Amino acid sequence: xxxxxxxxxxxxxxxxxxxxxxxxxxxxGSQSPISxxxxxxxxxxxxxxxxxxxxxxxxxxxxxxxxxxxxxxxTQGHPTLLYFGYTHCPDICPTTMSNIAVAAQKSLTxxxxxxxxxxxxxxxxxRDTPAALGSxxxxxxxxxxxxxxxxxxxxxxxxxLGISVEPTTKKDGKLVSVHGTQVMAFSPKTDGxxxxxxDSATVDDYxxxxxxxxxxxxP
Numbered sequence: 001x002x003x004x005x006x007x008x009x010x011x012x013x014x015x016x017x018x019x020x021x022x023x024x025x026x027x028x029g030s031q032s033p034i035s036x037x038x039x040x041x042x043x044x045x046x047x048x049x050x051x052x053x054x055x056x057x058x059x060x061x062x063x064x065x066x067x068x069x070x071x072x073x074x075t076q077g078h079p080t081l082l083y084f085g086y087t088h089c090p091d092i093c094p095t096t097m098s099n100i101a102v103a104a105q106k107s108l109t110x111x112x113x114x115x116x117x118x119x120x121x122x123x124x125x126x127r128d129t130p131a132a133l134g135s136x137x138x139x140x141x142x143x144x145x146x147x148x149x150x151x152x153x154x155x156x157x158x159x160x161l162g163i164s165v166e167p168t169t170k171k172d173g174k175l176v177s178v179h180g181t182q183v184m185a186f187s188p189k190t191d192g193x194x195x196x197x198x199d200s201a202t203v204d205d206y207x208x209x210x211x212x213x214x215x216x217x218x219p
Contacts (some may be wrong), residue, residue: 053192100141126168162180
């Protein structure tokens with residue numbers, strides 16, 4: 001992935017200005033918070049490497065088994081990919097998760113796949129129950145972790161990383177969850193978020209960079 005280093009504070013200010021709506025008619029023509037910053041800075045690749053790591057959110061939600069899941073505690077010391085989305089999304093969310101699943105299978109060793117934590121936090125907790133999340137993720141990769149719970153907690157956690165999330169609303173007769181579509185990679189060495197990947201990343205991008213991300217190296 002082509003990349004550029006950004007100051008985290010400047011990126012946070014820019015990231016909160018725009019949103020992406022999965023499945024909305026204007027999604028293709030809109031820019032996610034990260035891609036808009038990248039383009040303004042002369043950067044067109046899907047990965048951004050931060051000069052300072054972002055703090056992992058202090059987030060406790062419910063997993064697909066109905067048990068409490070402490071994000072910091074459960075992922076400490078593990079390479080972690082964190083994504084905010086929802087299961088009714090018809091395009092970006094399933095594509096992103098599938099790209100990661102396929103890339104992990106192709107580019108990582110069994111031990112690396114076991115060590116990697118891919119955490120999908122729903123932005124639509126009203127519909128994404130633990131059972132619904134579990135069923136959806138099972139069709140992508142049963143190792144992936146699904147979390148649901150209080151929306152305000154989810155929103156605050158996302159915003160702490162510069163990712164915008166808004167409540168589910170009705171648009172053209174359909175319920176739509178509007179949210180940023182970036183994947184945050186946390187290093188197993190520091191537990192800090194040091195790489196953010198936008199939704200233009202392809203399977204080949206992830207195949208190339210996952211072996212580096214699981215080691216906490218720059219892509």
